[in-house]
Amino acid sequence: VLHVDHTAIKTLPDSIGLLCNLNELQLNFCPRLVALPSNICKLRSLQTLFVTACSNLEQFPLELGNMECLRELHVGGTAIRHLPDSIGLLKNITVISGHGNCRSLATKSHFPSFQFLALPRSLNTTSFLPPSVSGLHSLSELDLSYCSLSDGDIPDDLGGLSSLRVLDLRKNRFCLLPSSLGQLTSLKKLFLSRCWKLKSILEFPPNLRRLIARDCRALENIPDLSNMKFLKYLDLESCCKLTDLSCMWYASSPLATSCAALQIYRVLHADHTAIKTLPDSIGLLCNLIELHVSFCPRLVALPSNICKLRSLQKLFVTACSNLEQFPLELGNMECLRDLHVGGTAIKNLPDSIGLLKNITIISAHGNCRSLVTKSHFPSFQFLALPRSLNATSFLPPSLSGLHSLSKLDLSYCSLSEWDIPDDLGGLSSLRVLDLRKNRFCLLPSSLGQLTSLEELFLSRCWKLKSILEFPPNLRHLIARNCRALENIPDLSNMKFLNYLDLESCCKLVNILGLENLNCVQEINMEGCHYLSTSFACSRRSLIHSTRHDIKGFMNNRSAI
Template structure:
């Protein structure tokens, strides 16, 4: 029949088209998986208009993949067009010509005149369009107007180096082009360098070096392969050595297009990252640049994230360094940035007047023992010396670098001293973590440092000069095994929101010092009562085994919300703690010398969680005279509260001042083996709804009052308390449990029924059991 013949013809045409597609893609390497992923995202055949973006650096293969997808699926549409080099068309003034060609192809009409009418016609056809190398949404609008006005079932693919362009075009899906895996990179390089054959043994190592340099970028693999094809081994070796310093020009020309599209401030950010910040934590970099608009900059395809760290492709990094090299090819001292050790060595040895030099990176220079005079580098902004493990001293000229913004001395393990002061008021980043032999912390004039990490630093004393870092928000002191004293002046840092002090095994306490004023015109002494740190919300002191006393200034930390003290030798908690209106979490753990905790802590107005664990010397919570046992002075709180005490082996009793905790919803007493008595007013007037089953494990408990509260039930284990002698229950369903009690239990138990309803009392009186009852007319015995 005729229908079957048509079907056979159609199938034959499709097979021929498939054969055409495979022949067009012959020679392409590593395209199968990307095509499959893009095909899945395009949802060919479904309704609506789907806009898919392909994003990546120059030379990564965006156009190649887009062309392969176009070749495979264009036959499924009523019209299709591949708009090549859109950015270039706009830059050369050919955007109108490109628009006419696009409409002519899509409408199959060689006589396009009335653009508005032709766009109306286009909106009625299901089309596939690829816009290649787009750098601005305006370019697509100039070509075709609003993409959402295309006919349902249409598909649009946009390739770009800038991810933000895809967001501006409201792309439904964004596909990031990935570098070729090693096997595919090796295959592509072989095709170009050896005509597809395997390299002989003498070129194996050089081949691996070339592939490693290209970092999976197809353009780089092709350019290097073609450049080295047929060359001698000596030429290969020379080329590899040169690439370590100077990128291949043809590769750079393609990559530099991304750089050229940036404005001046973005170019500076790009170069700083290429030289100094690649691999740094994203938050640190953003903080350094103080950039409210930096978020847009880091969306450029030249940058990406991995585990919150900023990553830049090696080829882009090398391109940035080459741009700076060309600032002054013959005189490195005239460049704005230096990173190669040979250039830095030449400049420093010759003592050039490097007035243009803004950045020096000597990171990882393991043979550097002494930093030379840098007084001539008057415009130096960044000095990176991290990982210079042999560096023993810095030159005094560092203190006179008045424009210095970054001083990175991280992991300079042999460094013993720094200048007494650093005068740059622009300093934003000061790193000395890992300087395990450093003996002094310098006075720093800058008020711009937001974060200070003192990890594994050899100083014995954190001096009061730290108070001059007025914009410091985070201070971390970790594994400083020689540190003995910390100045109380840290509590006068007005912007500080978090302090962490961990594993400082010799820290003995906080000491009062004179401290500097911001203008440094005078030194004065301030009493602890004047210290009012309004931003500190978290203070953690962990594993400081010689710390015997917490600073009295704790009560002045008005914004403190979290206080954690673990594995310290403190004997008491300051009385002033009760003044902390916002403290919601208090943890005292593994403080084996702790003997005294004022019950004033229960006056904390915002208390949500208190944990006291493994404090083996703590015997009790002392009473406070101002607390009424009936709870009339209790503090009402907006939220429920938890008190947890675990493995306090000497704890004998809890204070009756617990009556102040009107919002107490959870009381956890775990493995406190000497606790014999809970206060009579334990749950009176609190928000506790039920007593946990574990209460039955208190084998020494003799007296329990559960009256005047909001309890909804008691656990069965309550009636298994082996030493209980006095029980005052709450007014709800408990009488049926008494029938199951052993005779021994009933014989020793004294049941207090004062205050219970008449119905409950009458019901109990009718029970045939030998209970000693304190009746409503009686008074309980003491």
């Protein structure tokens, strides 16, 4: 193996041909490389050759075909226009990567073992495509992404690529796909994202496993998917003209009735689409584990059959602003772990949510009134309250039942000191507490009982005047811009604190115990202009005993 990437070489010595056992040569990103010696073609054991991004390299030696073991040739980003005709002698070649401007790559369609072809990402790619691809019987991956292909540019015999497993057509200009696409019986992955003019797809390859067609803004219709027995992942995010998903699975089809075609589904993305509801047959996707229908402003209802998705683990309906309610049978989704309903018109979740024993995350930044009153979820790990002036009506009187809660987000909730339940300290598993942008003047004394808490966020709590006690095992304390904060407790016993950010706490007078923070890595005190002279001793001691970053030292010297 020989690597000389990113060097200033202009050529290789003729003696390169003496490296008779060399099997990999990398010459990438050598902008001064202008020629390769003909003796390079004597490397009969060479299997992989990279000259990517050698922008001044214009040609290959005519004897290229003598490199009989060559399997991979990467020439993207060079000035090479043509490869020598002798390339047709390379019977073992499987990969040619030509993202750049090599004009003849795709015309050598007689390689019996050819497996991978990546065409140049260029406005002139049409001149690089051969009129026929049927000779590439071993081609397994074809990358035509970002090639600005229009209707008619893709060869009609595309369906003759009998071994093709991956087809990448992202960011092209066609309105339709060739009808022969459905003949690609070996195709497993199809990428169509950002084909902004694509209006319709007539037929899909029958054995497709993964279909990603994000941001196809003109796409209005897709074919019936009920016969696609192996499809596991479907992503139609931001197909904003797609109004109906019922074409994906028909309950009346024999396959749908038996679930033979539908039980393979694992993930479905339909975010940013124009759908108004989901078809009743959604309940037939019996092995679906993720369903994403966020940012669908026309979505007004979910069918009750969605609750038959007993394998579903994650459900996202975020920012579906006209969605007003969930089906009453929500509790039947026994595997549901993550539920994201922020930004909807949902006011209450059905009482059956209490049956969801595996629920660990409910994210409700929005206005769902009843989320946090269901405090009997034994495995509950994450709770995010609505960012609302009325958030106080969302908090339960007690948090003590949430023994598994590890993250609590009460940021931007306009909470006053009497709004936070007194038993906050009973959250024995809590690791992250976010209280940013609230109205309280004091924090509950039980805060110090949170022995598992590692991260505490208090920034922009503008009325906060004093903190009585910190949790003992805190690692990150971020309290930026707490303008009224005058006192914080002694930090001497905080053995694990490694990040302290008190920027713009402009009324803070003293920080006790700073010199005892053995684990601290970074302290930010910029804008703390009123720190006392007693603080200076602590800070100098810390500076002399550590090499840690202490921001704001020079800014505050004049005030000390």
